[in-house]
Amino acid sequence: MGRAERVAAAVVIGGGLAVAWHAYAHLKLGMMISPGAGFLPFWVGVALVILGTIWLGMSLMAPQPQAAAPAEAPAERPAGHPALTRLVPGVLLVIAYGWIFERAGFFLATALFMIAWQKGIEREGWVKSLVVTIVCAGAMYLLFSFLLKGVLPRGTWFD
Amino acid sequence: MDIFSGLLNGFSIALTPMNVLFAFIGAVLGTAIGVLPGLGPAATIALLLPATYAIESPVTAIILMAGIFYGSMYGGSTTSILLNLPGEAASVVTCIDGYKMAQQGRAGAALGIAAIGSFVAGTVGVIGMTFFAPVIATFALSFGPPEKFSLAVVGLLLAVTLSGASIVKGLIMMATGLLLADVGLDPISGKTRFAFGVTELNSGFDFVTLAMGVFGLGEIFYGLEQTMKGELVTTKVGQVWPTMKDWVASRWAILRGTLVGFFIGVIPGGGAVISSLVSYAVEKRVAKDPSQFGHGAIQGVAGPESANNAASSSSFIPLLTLGIPGNASIAMIFAALLIKGVTPGPFLIQEHPEIFWGVIASMYIGNVMLLVLNLPLVGLWAQLVRVPFAIMAPVIILFTAIGSYSIQGQVFDIYSLVGFGLFGYALRKLKIEAGPLVLAFVLGPMVEAAMRQSLLMSGGDFTVFVTRPISATLIALFVTLALGQAGVALWKSRRATASSNSNRP
8 A cells, every 4th residue: 555655645736736837827817906716726736736745755754564474475366367257358348338438339339338348347157148238238228228318329331 | 494494495306307317327326336345335435426517406416426425425325234235435334243143044134224324323413403504604604714724624534533544654655645736726826736748737637537546447447356256145034024023122323323323423524434444433332242243242233334324324414514525525516516616615504595595404314215225126236246246347437437537528537547556556555545645635725725715815924823822722622532532542541551461461
């Protein structure tokens, strides 16, 4: 956690500096009687720099967790870290779903997403994956199209 | 309109078949969400925000959201008692004695007293709201821009300082929320801020996308790293109606929990989680035999469960009367009202009495529904935890993605959703509360507008915030509370140091 906190604090400081500079240089602060579009963002940016610095200082001063004994580490480490085997593919699948959504249309995009999820991430069998896909896609269509009266894309590939 | 005729009018609205149906749906969904570990009430209300576009009447939409919120407080106790698995944060403390009672074969008594305590506290909370809310709303009518600014900022700061998490991290979240609210067209100067040429950002980030991403998708991304499996409920529930001995032992705990919850719920940042913790501490302190706590004391279930329900009712008071949401779930309801074109605040009771009284009346009905749903069906609810993550995760992802797309019909919102989801995941990993971010995002436009109007009014003089009596009182109250909290923390740390020194040989 210590390293992650330090990186996050540095991101906050960097972000705060960028925001304050952008607000000062491009949005303008205006006058006290009539603050400009950059007035609040500038001071919020400054606050982020101060808070980020405090956070960084606190994480640097906090006692560091002791490293695990070298002999135990390989035995406890799983074969594939879930962040790589599940999280990254999961995030990429959602981005791919967004990319394909208007192109392939709601039904095909949703079916492909569900199949890819069940097979690629959950490692389920074909029968279960297909059943879950059909039920979920149908339920989503009923919910958003019929109940919530939303307009779902039919797919530009088929126009 | 006086209180009684207002309430009567509210019942005539809340008892229409459509509103009763939505109160029921809210109560059922809320109980289910309370039972399921992972998704909390804020995430669920966020997931349902797109539905508010389709529900025509704002009263019906808010009745649904309110039902989910207080329903989740009822449901949260079930898995805490049967599985030692809190469905939502406010039920964590119920695990301590509730699970021990279940192990001793008294699960039914624990579930029964939790449901009855929740009903009593929820109802008392709504009664309190009925009488206090109109008085506060009348008082708040005299608020000008400086008072609104101070109130919103003090509310945000209280939410940060009282949440129990790191104050520095909370303030960073608050600042980030204010910045995200700034994205898009500045309503006063007409300048576009932080859009960087992306046309979709000219209108700013959509609250629904932000809330669904940070709470819903962030939770799923976090869950992907964990190994979640449905657990089988093997504990026998038995008789859920408490015995006379249980009643006698828990009646004062229910009353104390109700009072604690009601008052803590009104304070921004107070909410259900803190009230349940405070109630547990109070019960332990007043108990004749505190050693029973942690070993199946029924007061340890009755007090906190009553407190979190009373707090969930009373947290509507600052929203409906001052327009200040005190916690993340209430911020979602605030957003739902804005989506429906209704601005919560002191004018709500005059301009939209049907919403004000309709929501209050629906809470009376919802509490009765929840008691009926929870006592006989408790075993059935407990089986919900068996829903596999493999199905729940992609369904929630699809729900959030299609939901955010359907708002404006643009794919950009799906990409924003993923971005907010990753941000929510990072917050979970870094153990940072997302509540202040959402509150600041919701209140950001009001804070900025009130600040600029105040400075215009005062000729650029910042002392306007401390020279006007109400604004100065609000700031003084916050300073007193913050100093008091710092004093208590210092006293506790000194006492801990002294006791560790005295134990040293």
